[in-house]
Amino acid sequence: MKETILSIPSPFGPSIDLLKFSWEGNSRNETISIVSGLHGNQLNGIYLCSRLTHFLDSVEAGKEPNYYLNGLINIIPAVNIPAIQEGNSLWSFNDLDTNLTFPGNKYGEISERIAATVYQHTKNSQFGIILKSANSHYDDAPHLSCLNLDRLTKDFASSLGPKILRGTKNSTILHLSLHKQWLEEMSAVVLSAGKPNHLDQSLCETLFSGLVNSLLWTGVLGNDLKKPTKYQLQFTKENNEEFIVSHSGGFFLPAVKLGAEIETGQKIGDIVDLYSGIVLEPFLSQSSGHLITLRDYPIVYEKELLAILLNKSKLSFWPFK
Amino acid sequence: MKSRIINSYQTPSGQRVEVVKQSFSSFHKPPIKRVAFVSGLHGNELEGIYLCNLLTNYLKKLQNTQPEKFLGEVHIYPSVNPQASAIGVRLWPFLSVDLNRQFKNTSGNSLARSSAETLIKDLKASADIVVDCHASNLHLKEVPQIRIIEGFHKKLIPLAVQCNVDLIWVHPPSPVFESTLGYNLNKSKIPTLVIETGIALRINQDFVSQLFKGMLNLLYHLGVIVTDKIQPKVNYPIVIQPSQVVILQSDFPGFFIANTDVKKNVSKGDIIGKVLDSMNGEILQEITAPRNGFLFTLREHPLIYPGDLLARIALKEMD
Ligand SMILES: [Zn+2]
Numbered sequence: 298m299k300e301t302i303l304s305i306p307s308p309f310g311p312s313i314d315l316l317k318f319s320w321e322g323n324s325r326n327e328t329i330s331i332v333s334g335l336h337g338n339q340l341n342g343i344y345l346c347s348r349l350t351h352f353l354d355s356v357e358a359g360k361e362p363n364y365y366l367n368g369l370i371n372i373i374p375a376v377n378i379p380a381i382q383e384g385n386s387l388w389s390f391n392d393l394d395t396n397l398t399f400p401g402n403k404y405g406e407i408s409e410r411i412a413a414t415v416y417q418h419t420k421n422s423q424f425g426i427i428l429k430s431a432n433s434h435y436d437d438a439p440h441l442s443c444l445n446l447d448r449l450t451k452d453f454a455s456s457l458g459p460k461i462l463r464g465t466k467n468s469t470i471l472h473l474s475l476h477k478q479w480l481e482e483m484s485a486v487v488l489s490a491g492k493p494n495h496l497d498q499s500l501c502e503t504l505f506s507g508l509v510n511s512l513l514w515t516g517v518l519g520n521d522l523k524k525p526t527k528y529q530l531q532f533t534k535e536n537n538e539e540f541i542v543s544h545s546g547g548f549f550l551p552a553v554k555l556g557a558e559i560e561t562g563q564k565i566g567d568i569v570d571l572y573s574g575i576v577l578e579p580f581l582s583q584s585s586g587h588l589i590t591l592r593d594y595p596i597v598y599e600k601e602l603l604a605i606l607l608n609k610s611k612l613s614f615w616p617f618k
Numbered sequence: 619m620k621s622r623i624i625n626s627y628q629t630p631s632g633q634r635v636e637v638v639k640q641s642f643s644s645f646h647k648p649p650i651k652r653v654a655f656v657s658g659l660h661g662n663e664l665e666g667i668y669l670c671n672l673l674t675n676y677l678k679k680l681q682n683t684q685p686e687k688f689l690g691e692v693h694i695y696p697s698v699n700p701q702a703s704a705i706g707v708r709l710w711p712f713l714s715v716d717l718n719r720q721f722k723n724t725s726g727n728s729l730a731r732s733s734a735e736t737l738i739k740d741l742k743a744s745a746d747i748v749v750d751c752h753a754s755n756l757h758l759k760e761v762p763q764i765r766i767i768e769g770f771h772k773k774l775i776p777l778a779v780q781c782n783v784d785l786i787w788v789h790p791p792s793p794v795f796e797s798t799l800g801y802n803l804n805k806s807k808i809p810t811l812v813i814e815t816g817i818a819l820r821i822n823q824d825f826v827s828q829l830f831k832g833m834l835n836l837l838y839h840l841g842v843i844v845t846d847k848i849q850p851k852v853n854y855p856i857v858i859q860p861s862q863v864v865i866l867q868s869d870f871p872g873f874f875i876a877n878t879d880v881k882k883n884v885s886k887g888d889i890i891g892k893v894l895d896s897m898n899g900e901i902l903q904e905i906t907a908p909r910n911g912f913l914f915t916l917r918e919h920p921l922i923y924p925g926d927l928l929a930r931i932a933l934k935e936m937d
Contacts, residue, residue, distance in 0.1 A: 305871075305923060305924055305925075306870070306871045306923075306924065307871050307923065308871040308872050308873070308896040308921055308922065308923070309896060309897075313923075386714060387714060390921075390923075391757075392708055392709055392714075394716075397719070397794075404867075404925065405925055406923070406925045406926055406927065407923050407924075407925060407926075409925075410925055433713070433714060434712075434713075468722070468797075469722050469793060469796035469797050470719055470722075470796075470797045472793040472796070473793050473794065540727045542727065545628055546627075546628040546629050546630040546631065546632060547630055547632070548630075570632065571630050571631050571632065572631070572632075596630045597630060598627055598628065598629055598630060598712070598729055599627040599628035599629075599729075600627050600729045600732050600733075601728070601729050602727045602728060605727075
């Protein structure tokens with residue numbers, strides 16, 4: 298079902314409409330909410346939602362052999378719709394980060410109303426997935442992250458496909474995020490993949506099959522001939538990360554590929570002078586690990602983040618609480 | 619006066635962006651109190667920067683002629699987000715992040731975040747009391763006021779009443795404030811006053827000179843500088859709680875046209891402005907004062923969506 302869950306008239310042009318898509322099977326016990334487009338330029342998640350919508354519509358119409366709807370699935374694909382229509386990360390009318398406005402206020406200004414509506418329509422789910430891309434100027438290897446690391450969340454995460462689950466450090470700023478709000482009520486993860494302002498179709502196809510698998514795992518989707526796969530999941534703790542930071546400004550020319558396993562002492566890249574091309578600073582990794590985030594935009598300032606390495610910890614099993 | 623660079627970073631083309639601190643030393647050793655003024659966390663809030671300029675000028679002259687008048691130290695950080703101020707934008711350019719949301723953000727790693735850390739470290743090392751000067755955003759015009767988070771009010775109100783503001787607004791804590799400079803300094807037991815005045819990208823001379831008087835009065839009150847002259851009395855502000863704030867919002871999209879200005883007492887029924895249909899000028903909503911009070915916030919940005927804030931009225935007494 299396609300539903301306009303919030304419509305705010307604009308002084309000029311069309312109204313700002315927030316849409317929700319939902320499918321319901323016979324059992325109301327299993328529920329999941331999938332949300333994307335919290336930032337207007339993170340396109341992989343929005344596209345993934347459109348793929349899921351297409352697929353679930355087919356399931357509903359009986360066109361996907363052996364699949365059937367079981368529980369309730371909600372998808373809100375385009376949260377920050379004004380920013381999406383503007384082609385920006387933030388909506389320039391208020392420059393507010395939508396992911397810092399939760400749980401929102403249904404009587405407030407637009408961003409607060411949007412946040413309140415999204416939260417209201419998703420908070421009763423058992424499971425939640427937020428789809429995003431890397432922050433502006435960066436590229437993320439597909440990975441999951443979560444603030445709350447319990448066993449259920451781990452099992453849920455291992456149904457999604459990406460092989461890495463990052464423990465996120467709790468910070469005050471995250472208290473206003475949808476993820477943090479959701480954790481009061483449900484098991485939720487953030488899936489980040491790719492870069493902003495960019496749609497990576499083949500990456501999305503891989504993620505799509507993982508998402509369908511997780512729908513099977515949660516029980517909202519059924520298929521009597523197919524059991525959900527449990528993917529291998531490597532867990533990294535929040536303090537087990539190496540941040541590689543520039544010490545000069547210029548062009549950053551990476552020598553490594555996103556997602557690669559990096560050895561200690563391996564060259565990450567160079568910073569070269571913007572005018573002369575002279576190498577100002579070669580970067581060698583201080584530790585070994587998985588390259589999870591890489592600077593995508595080549596022009597950098599001093600003291601900027603260039604890469605994040607997830608160090609291999611001895612403890613790659615789940616630390617049970 | 620001594621200028622010192624507290625933070626700098628190289629741009630992609632090799633120049634350096636510098637954050638400067640101007641310091642006035644104390645004649646009296648040790649200094650009776652050390653006060654810091656910070657502005658420009660939001661790059662387009664120029665009134666705070668201008669207020670710091672007035673203070674620097676005044677204190678420079680005073681120190682050149684009568685250095686013995688300084689019994690304490692003053693440190694002024696006039697532009698802590700210089701690249702944003704250079705182009706008149708609120709957020710840290712290039713990253714689009716709010717510098718005043720980076721002060722207790724343990725997640726991530728960015729230039730804005732490390733700059734915030736450097737700034738708060740320097741402030742903690744050099745000040746006993748801090749004044750963080752903001753203008754309002756691009757949408758709302760504010761009378762000179764100080765906003766205080768409940769819990770810090772006992773320490774802050776006695777200082778805030780010295781600042782010649784029209785209003786002190788004590789509001790409950792919220793996660794929104796927890797990553798700000800003001801909250802984190804107050805948490806670290808360095809009393810910090812957060813001033814809001816005027817509107818972004820403009821300088822209201824009346825408001826800034828009112829605050830300038832207030833900042834000097836605060837320095838006299840704290841004994842940081844002394845004077846032989848009799849000082850004019852400063853305005854004693856209204857101190858309000860959230861229950862004393864009436865918020866007027868728009869029900870429609872369109873234009874907001876104000877009928878009045880801030881810093882006025884309004885009576886119940888007074889017309890504050892109108893919401894007009896932006897396609898044909900038809901009046902959609904007349905905004906009137908629901909109670910008697912003091913108009914301290916008024917929308918300046920005419921473009922509005924439903925729910926947008928149009929005005930705030932402080933009720934002087936609960937009735
Ligand atoms: Zn500000």
